[in-house]
Amino acid sequence: MLTELSIRDFAIIDQVSMTFNEGLTVLTGETGAGKSIIIDAVQLLAGGRGSVEFVRHGAKKAEIEGLFTIEANDHPIYEKSEQYGVEIQDGQIVLQRVITANGKSICRVNSKLVTLAILKEFGKTLIDIHSQHETQSLMDPENHINLLDLYEPKKIAKAKQEYTYLYEKLSMLRKKYRQLNDNEQEMAHRLDLLEFQQKELEQANLAPDEDKELEEERATLANYERIYQSLQDTYTALYGEHRGLDWLNQAQMAIQDAKDYDPFISEKADEISSNYYILEELTYQIRNHIDSLEYDPSRLNEIEARLDEINRLKKKYGPTVNEILEYYAQIEEEMEEITNKDSHLSNLANQIQEIAQDAYLEAKQLHDIRKHASDSLVEEVHKELKSLYLEKATFSISFAEEPAGEDKAKLLHTNGFDQIRFMISTNPGEPQKALNKVASGGEMSRIMLILKKIFAKHQGVTSVIFDEVDTGVSGRVAQAIAEKIVQVSKDSQVLCITHLPQVAAMADTHKFIEKRQEKNRTSTLVSELSSEQQVEELSRMITGTKLTETAKEHAKELLELASSFKSHTV
Structure with a gap:
C-alpha cells in the first residue's frame, strides 16, 4: 500500500507530506482546495504524462515521492524489479518523480534512475486510479477488450504472450513480402546500390579486427x-x-x-x-x-x-x-533475395501461411479463455448491479462472430480476432445496447465502480484511488456506492476524493484539504481530522453552508451507520 506521500512545489502545493494507512482514506475539502491536484501528483508518480505547468510558479522543479510497502511475497512488483534490476529490501518501494522548470522529467525507483516507461510499469502494478476521465474511457468499445483481459490476467497474459510472438512474426513476414513484391523499379535501384556497396567493400578487402x-x-x-x-x-x-x-x-x-x-x-x-x-x-x-x-x-x-x-x-x-x-x-543475402525474387516470394508465402495458421490457433485459444472469463465476469457484475440499485439492469459481453474460411487469418489483429463490446439494458423490456448508447453519468459511475471492485482482487494492485466517482448520484445510490467502496478497501488500500457525506462517513482515515493564502501566495494544506472534526466536516458537506445541530446529529448518525456496516462487512 501507499504508506507515505511527499509533494513539493507542485501546482499550488508548496510542501505537503502525508501518511496513509490501510483501509479507506477519504479526502474532502472545498472545490478548488487542491484535492484533485494530489491525485494528479500520484498519477505522475505512477508514470503519467508530466508538464512544466505542474511546477509551482517561481520554483526550479516539482518533486513527488511515494513509499509503498508490499506484504505479499508473490506480488508482481518483484517480477518487475528483477526484470529491470531494481533491488527491493524489506518489502519497500520508493517511486520518485521530478519535473524541472525547463521540462525535463527525472524518474527513480528505489533510488535507481529509470525511464518514464519503466516507472509506468512499476506504477501500474502498485496504483489503480479511477477518475471521471476513466469513466469516459469505459464508453469507448476499443477499451473493453483490455478491461476483460484484466479479469483473468495470468491466464490471458500467458496466452496473449504466445499469440503476440506469432502475430509479430507474421506481421514482419508480411511486411517483407510486400517490400520484395512491390515496385520493380525501386527494387532495381536498390540492387544497383547494393552492387556498388558490395564492390566497394570487396575492394577494401577487410579482415576481422x-x-x-x-x-x-x-x-x-x-x-x-x-x-x-x-x-x-x-x-x-x-x-x-x-x-x-x-x-x-x-x-x-x-x-x-x-x-x-x-x-x-x-x-x-x-x-x-x-x-x-x-x-x-x-x-x-x-x-x-x-x-x-x-x-x-x-x-x-x-x-x-x-x-x-x-x-x-x-x-x-x-x-x-x-x-x-x-x-x-x-x-549479399539481400542481393540474392532480389535476384531470386520469385523463389523467395514463394518461400515467404509458404512461411506466412504456416505462421498465420499457428497464430490463428493461438488466437482461438485466447478467444476461448476470454469467453470463459466473460461468463464469470457477467455473473459477478449481475450480483453487484443489484447492490447498487440497478437490479433491473442486464449486462453481457458481446463477441464479434468468429471468422471462418481460408482468409480468416487476415482478420487477426494485436488482440487476436476478438471484437468485444460491453452491452447493457437498464430498463425491463428494452434490448441490450452498447454501454455508451444507454448508460447515464450516474449509471456509468456505478458500473465502473463495480468493475473496479471486481478487478481489485484480480489485479493485485496495492492502492486503488477514486477521484469523485460519486458524480451524478445521490440518496440511496450514494449510500450504496459508499458501501461498495468499503468493500473494495477490504482487498486493497483505497484513497477516495468525494463530495458525498455518505462516502466520507465510511472513512477509516479522513483527511481535510484546504487552501490558504500567505504572503500573497496560495498553498494547499492537508490535515487529518479527529472524531469531532469529522462530525463538523460531514455537517458542512450535508448543509453546504451554516453548521446546525440538526446537521451535526445527521452526521453522527451517518458515522454510526457506517461503523455498523463496516463491522458486519467481511
Missing part, C-alpha cells in the same frame, strides 16, 4: 623511442655488475649459509632463489624484445593510409570493421 590491430601497431611505431628507452633502462637496471640481478644473486648466496639451521631461513632461501630465476628469465625476454624492435617510418605511413580508408568506410557502413563485415554479409 583489422582496425584494432592496426591501431595497436600504430601506437607502437608512433611511440618507438619511448618504448625503446623504457625497455633499455629497465634492462640496464636489472643486468650487469652491481645491478638488480647481481644484488639479488648475492642475497641468494648469503642466505644459503644459514638455511640448514632455521626452517624460516630455509623457506625464504627457496623463495629468493625462485624469484631470482624468474627475474633472470624476464631480463632475457626484455633483451630479446629490444633486439626485435625496428622502427619503419614507411610502415607507419602505410598504417595511417589504411586507417583513413577504414574510417571512411566506417562512416558509411558501421562503427567497427567487424560490423562492416556483418553488413557485407547482409548485402
